[in-house]
Amino acid sequence: MVLRRLLYALALACALLAPVQPAIAQADTASLIQALGEAKNYTELEQAVDALAATGDSAAVPALEALSAGALYTKKLGGAVLIGVERGADLALTDPLTGESAGTEPAGGYERIRVNNRLRRALRGAIGALTLLSPKPDVRQAAAEAVYKNRDAGALEILEEALAKESVASVRVAMIEAKAAIQLAGEADDATKLAALEIIEKRGGRESLALLGQVSANASPAVAEAAQAAVKKIQAELQWWAILQNITYGISLGSVLLLAAIGLAITFGVMGVINMAHGEMVMIGAYTTFMVQEVIRTSFPALFDVSILIALPLAFLVAGAVGVAIERGIIRFLYGRPLETLLATWGLSLILQQAVRTIFGPTNREVGNPSWMSGAFDIGQISLTYGRLWIVVFGLIVFAALMLMLRRTPLGLQMRAVTQNRRMAASMGIRTPWVDAMTFGLGSGVAGLAGVALSQIDNVSPNLGQGYIIDSFMIVIFGGVGNLWGTLVGAFTLGVVNKFLEPYAGAVLGKIFVLVFIILFIQVRPRGLFALKGRAVEQ
Amino acid sequence: MAGNTGAKFLTGLLVGASMLAGVAVGEARAQDTIKVGILHSLSGTMAISETTLKDVMLMLIEEQNKKGGLLGKKLEAVVVDPASDWPLFAEKARELISVHKVAATFGCWTSVSRKSVLPVFEELNSILFYPVQYEGEESSRNVFYTGAAPNQQAIPAVDYLAKEEGVQRWVLAGTDYVYPRTTNKILETYLKDKGVAAADIMINYTPFGHSDWQSIVAEIKKFGSAGKKTAVVSTINGDANVPFYKELANQGIKAEDIPVVAFSVGEEELAGIDTAPLVGHLAAWNYFMSNETAVNKEFIKQWQTFIKNPKRVTNDPMEAHYIGFNMWVKAVEKAGTIAPDAVIDSLVGVAVPNLTGGMSAMMPNHHITKPVLIGEVQADGQFDTVWSTPGLVVGDEWSDFLPDSKDLISDWRKPMSCGNFNVKTGKCGGKS
Amino acid sequence: MKGGFLLRGLDRGGLIFLAIVLGVGILVPALNLLVPPGNPFHVPGYAVSLVGKYLCFALLALSIDLVWGYCGILSLGHGAFFALGGYAMGMYLMRQIGARGVYANPELPDFMVFLNWKELPWYWYGFDQFWFAAIMVIAVPGALAFLLGWFAFRSRVTGVYLSIITQAMTFALLLAFFRNDMGFGGNNGLTDFKDILGYPVQAAGTRATLFFASALALALGFLLCRAIIRSKLGKVLIAIRDAESRTRFLGYRVEHYKLFVFTLSACMAGVAGALYVPQVGIINPSEFSPAQSIEMVIWVAVGGRGTLIGPVIGAILVNFGKTYFTAAIPDFWLFALGGLFIAVTLFLPKGIVGAVTDWTKRYRKTPSRPDPVAPKPAE
Structure with missing residues (x-):
């Protein structure tokens, strides 16, 4: 309801704005939109777009937006230009100017107007300029940003007009910056340029740097010098942000490593099973996510945004069930022979990989990002992606839940009892085989959860698990076998160290240094960061 | 260890050895079919790309048999799995040639697998068709390169970016192995010849399967903010692409700002990603599934029927196999025999239709002529061709932009019959 | 004297094994060369x-x-020693190509030429001499094993920690050798060899000789291992395996024994790698991959660890299976291989040799005597 009311308000605003434009402009716009369909090549199309932008008529915006999105079509017969939305083999058509429906027709009768990057850039500028007067502040803000990026001198006039009317402070700032950018990039006297320079310098950030870099190339010495000074200042500021950025990236990498390793910290760390099939449990989790999304895509498209949340418990259960089956079928015959579990689980990992390859095919499967996990936001000069942020949060939640479960529940108590002293635990009436199966299932289930998270940032392919298995072992060993806190600290330490090394040494050497560091570290602390103490150590 | 038990195992060992001999002897079957070897990894890291090529070969062979086979005999595919294990490629190649007596082999993807089997094909004098774009710097009498050489992919792509997008600053990002290294060396020289300053070129290498791209994408962003139009030329391989593109999309690098042109990303790779945020990024290939030619539509239909999946995509290396296989069929028919020497000689000059609507011909340097297409990623995971060369481009095996290879040419026709003839010294290298 | 040390304690089984290995070593090349196809x-x-x-x-x-x-x-890092030996041999073979490379550069291997290397890196010096390469085949893996072992055994890194750091070592080397900047040919490695000691690598006669050399090396390796485990040193090693702390408390310097045997083993692996490279025709970083090293351990487990014949049988059997199944059932061979590994660990904990030994003992109803080399969980 609220939305509808808003729409009405918007329509009303548009209706109020419309009379401002002369009636001739409407006819003109229509013929210019028609010209979009007649362009023979990208250059002609760009000219047509520029002509549309020059009218200043915001009625052209839907057509331009559709063109940018690749949804503008020309009819093969007659050449009418229409906006089309694909419905199977048909197109649902609307008139770009009036917004009225023009029926649904077979797609075969229409040709899509193609655009390339250069055109998309031109379109972005044109749409920006045309929406500067939009009644919605956020649209105006985006328009100002677009004008800032394109710095098209043609937009200056309309920008001035918009600036004069603007009442929202933040939008105003964006418009002033856009204006300064146009002045700096284009023709203006030195005094104007120097004033503009100050505004840009205040804005800071990478994009300003790009602009300033351009300025110093073709400007009078005074302006060039001032621009150089501004560049230096911004760069110095960015240096500090770079350090902070490395830390955030390190934490993000650490959380991925934590998720990958934490299941292993249970199956390997707590139970002592050298579980080479751990990576495949992660893979199973990722494929479960894929399956869930497949079902949602075909049957309940509205639920797509929560697909990940549905996948989480399912992945836990599926991977957990596979884990229990493995424990009952194979591992339980191998207790007390840890090195042999390595061989059996290695064989198992080969089988699981090939099974997935046979069932799902060897190619990557697409797992989409829900809207709340895509995109990025800026804190100062660092851009953080939502996906990565949620993974950090998720990793910490899983860790906390696992700690709680081990420390505060009867099952956790029994698990700790069995792993510390199996015979004693059995004498106290704990069903050790059942506890073993549950523990292994828990570790595998947590690996499945990791798979859901990793499906958001990595390939979903049969090789998914292989990429994480070695890192996971390194982290568990580094942190200390049998200690979840060690895994947590280990994962974040290695993540941050890696990210600090990467810019200097490159990705490959950075990783080699980390491995050598682990080897040397183990010499100093042969049982990892947080070693278990007491009799249990010398079994 | 009791001695007598030891003896038992040794008998077992002998049995094993004799079984091996059995494998080797089992070749003497009646020659009523012509065997075609398929040497693509079906497991391990490369299975993701190579399995499709195995399937397309099976389809092509099946189609050929429907048309009555070759020289009055049916074709028989011999599939082996070299398991992404490079020494195993050499072993399997030897097995295909000497045990199964295949008439020709279609296979390999990575450069290292080709390098591994190359001596085997030369020693046993058999034929290999190699369908993947590669770094060049090689020409063997026994290998036919149906994928693109750097001049059929990389250089036109860079030209396009410089001309159409006005790019002045270049990031050459690749996986650290020989194809990206060589391609980037060639591109670096090429760009510098065109007047690009060294400071405007950034080269970055990452390991195979690199999955954490945050720092590198941030680095690219930083490099791109120097006031000049910047583009990324990506030779990032295989699995590392999906996380790379996901990171690009998430960090908001749009194609309008910093376009990425890739040489190893095709329809098959994009099938694993949501491409909506990637619209406008580019790829340079010799074939796109979106080509509207009748022959391509027929090929796609055939493929989707064969694989029983109406959504399966086609890609450039598949077309390369399509061309290579048809060339081989034509050459065998021309020679009237499957004897390697005769077929090798008759292959040069053979021309068959490619799927873009032209005729590709096998050149004397064992590379083929191809159109070069630049495509932009669309929201549906397809490429939209935005530029193409006016005619076909001949594959140049010895790059003109590497100091030591610019004087070399290759011509396998008699009487020259040389893969690395030095036009300056007038000598054929590599011969003792 | 040395011969005496090697031949001491050879029993009938050992003799038969040697006879078969050497017999195969002579017979196979002879049948290949002398009998017409x-x-x-x-x-x-x-x-x-x-x-x-x-x-x-x-x-x-x-x-x-x-x-x-x-x-x-x-x-879990023996693949690294194997590969290092292989690289040492590969470097020698690369230098032997000389001016016959495609660019006809007398000094530099092809991969350096087209990547614009101007001069040979220092660590390639000397590899044009066979004797130097032969020393390096043993010295490089040995030195690496000594270094790692010296640190690790002194710090008493044991059990699974040791396994994982050897894995980290081979993984780090894998990444390092992948780098083209290292000057070892990157991912492509070293390939397209021409001659060894002046004879063409691909000639039937050279192949036959290499085959015989491999058989001979295996026989010598077997003799050496046998002599070691039959000596007093071998007894101490077994004591360390079964109860490390107790052996230490008895006054043995456990770390010295471990270091010796670890280094020796690495040298043997290096020799194996050096013989492997000219026969396969390529050495590249994938030999360093942790998965390869795990597979090697599995050969030993399948054949039966703690016996000397077992690993030989295991290696041959698993690799023969791989050769056979990758051609016979290319789409499903991993199921067969994976199933084999699981089955062996579950049903034949002592491997094939151990199982047959147990079985014959029961069959013959001989009074069971304590088996001196029965494998027990190490740690």
Whole structure:
């Protein structure tokens, strides 16, 4: 309801704005939109777009937006230009100017107007300029940003007009910056340029740097010098942000490593099973996510945004069930022979990989990002992606839940009892085989959860698990076998160290240094960061 | 260890050895079919790309048999799995040639697998068709390169970016192995010849399967903010692409700002990603599934029927196999025999239709002529061709932009019959 | 004297084994060279290179068994020693190409030429001499093992921690050798060899000789291992395997024994790698991959660790299975291989040799005597 009311308000605003434009402009716009369909090549199309932008008529915006999105079509017969939305083999058509429906027709009768990057850039500028007067502040803000990026001198006039009317402070700032950018990039006297320079310098950030870099190339010495000074200042500021950025990236990498390793910290760390099939449990989790999304895509498209949340418990259960089956079928015959579990689980990992390859095919499967996990936001000069942020949060939640479960529940108590002293635990009436199966299932289930998270940032392919298995072992060993806190600290330490090394040494050497560091570290602390103490150590 | 038990195992060992001999002897079957070897990894890291090529070969062979086979005999595919294990490629190649007596082999993807089997094909004098774009710097009498050489992919792509997008600053990002290294060396020289300053070129290498791209994408962003139009030329391989593109999309690098042109990303790779945020990024290939030619539509239909999946995509290396296989069929028919020497000689000059609507011909340097297409990623995971060369481009095996290879040419026709003839010294290298 | 040390304690089983290995070593090349093709007794060239490869793997498996089966050190990094030996040999073979490379550069291998290297890196010096390469084949893996072992055993890094750091070592080397900047040919590695000691690598005669050399190396390796485990040193090693702390408390310097046997084993693996490279025709970083090293350990487990014949049988059997299944059932062979690994660990905990030994003992109803080399969980 609220939305509808808003729409009405918007329509009303548009209706109020419309009379401002002369009636001739409407006819003109229509013929210019028609010209979009007649362009023979990208250059002609760009000219047509520029002509549309020059009218200043915001009625052209839907057509331009559709063109940018690749949804503008020309009819093969007659050449009418229409906006089309694909419905199977048909197109649902609307008139770009009036917004009225023009029926649904077979797609075969229409040709899509193609655009390339250069055109998309031109379109972005044109749409920006045309929406500067939009009644919605956020649209105006985006328009100002677009004008800032394109710095098209043609937009200056309309920008001035918009600036004069603007009442929202933040939008105003964006418009002033856009204006300064146009002045700096284009023709203006030195005094104007120097004033503009100050505004840009205040804005800071990478994009300003790009602009300033351009300025110093073709400007009078005074302006060039001032621009150089501004560049230096911004760069110095960015240096500090770079350090902070490395830390955030390190934490993000650490959380991925934590998720990958934490299941292993249970199956390997707590139970002592050298579980080479751990990576495949992660893979199973990722494929479960894929399956869930497949079902949602075909049957309940509205639920797509929560697909990940549905996948989480399912992945836990599926991977957990596979884990229990493995424990009952194979591992339980191998207790007390840890090195042999390595061989059996290695064989198992080969089988699981090939099974997935046979069932799902060897190619990557697409797992989409829900809207709340895509995109990025800026804190100062660092851009953080939502996906990565949620993974950090998720990793910490899983860790906390696992700690709680081990420390505060009867099952956790029994698990700790069995792993510390199996015979004693059995004498106290704990069903050790059942506890073993549950523990292994828990570790595998947590690996499945990791798979859901990793499906958001990595390939979903049969090789998914292989990429994480070695890192996971390194982290568990580094942190200390049998200690979840060690895994947590280990994962974040290695993540941050890696990210600090990467810019200097490159990705490959950075990783080699980390491995050598682990080897040397183990010499100093042969049982990892947080070693278990007491009799249990010398079994 | 009791001695007598030891003896038992040794008998077992002998049995094993004799079984091996059995494998080797089992070749003497009646020659009523012509065997075609398929040497693509079906497991391990490369299975993701190579399995499709195995399937397309099976389809092509099946189609050929429907048309009555070759020289009055049916074709028989011999599939082996070299398991992404490079020494195993050499072993399997030897097995295909000497045990199964295949008439020709279609296979390999990575450069290292080709390098591994190359001596085997030369020693046993058999034929290999190699369908993947590669770094060049090689020409063997026994290998036919149906994928693109750097001049059929990389250089036109860079030209396009410089001309159409006005790019002045270049990031050459690749996986650290020989194809990206060589391609980037060639591109670096090429760009510098065109007047690009060294400071405007950034080269970055990452390991195979690199999955954490945050720092590198941030680095690219930083490099791109120097006031000049910047583009990324990506030779990032295989699995590392999906996380790379996901990171690009998430960090908001749009194609309008910093376009990425890739040489190893095709329809098959994009099938694993949501491409909506990637619209406008580019790829340079010799074939796109979106080509509207009748022959391509027929090929796609055939493929989707064969694989029983109406959504399966086609890609450039598949077309390369399509061309290579048809060339081989034509050459065998021309020679009237499957004897390697005769077929090798008759292959040069053979021309068959490619799927873009032209005729590709096998050149004397064992590379083929191809159109070069630049495509932009669309929201549906397809490429939209935005530029193409006016005619076909001949594959140049010895790059003109590497100091030591610019004087070399290759011509396998008699009487020259040389893969690395030095036009300056007038000598054929590599011969003792 | 040395011969005496090697031959001491050879029993009938050992003699039969030696006879078979050397017999195969002579017979296979002879049947390949002397019997004309078409004759049922002719061994095709394909089988020679294949069995030659298996023999190298057998020697490698033997070296792993020496440390794992007799000293309880599970190394997940033996692929690294094998590959280093292989690289040393590969570098020699690369230098032998000389001016016959495609660019006709007398000094630099092809991959350096087209990547614009101007001069040979210092660590390539000397590899144009066979004797130097031969020393490096043993010295480089040995030195690395000594270094790692010296640190690790002194700090008493044991059990699974040791296994994982050996894995970290081979993984780090994998990444390092992948880098083209290292000057070892990057991912492509070293390939397209021409001659060894002046003879063309691909000639039948050279192949036959290499085959015989591999058989001989395996026989010598077997003798050496046997002599070691029969000596007093060997007894101490087994004691360390079964109860490390107790052995230490008895006054033995456990770390010295471990270091010795670990280094020796690495040298053996290096020799295996050096013989492998000319027969296969390529050495590249994938040999360093942790998965390869795990597979090597599995050969030993399948054959039976803590026996000397077991690893040889295991290596040959698993690799023969791989050769056979990748051609017979290319889409499903991983199921077969994976199933084999699981089945062996579950049903044949002592491997094939251990199982047959147990079985014959029961069958003969001989009074069971304590088996001196029965494998027990190491740690």
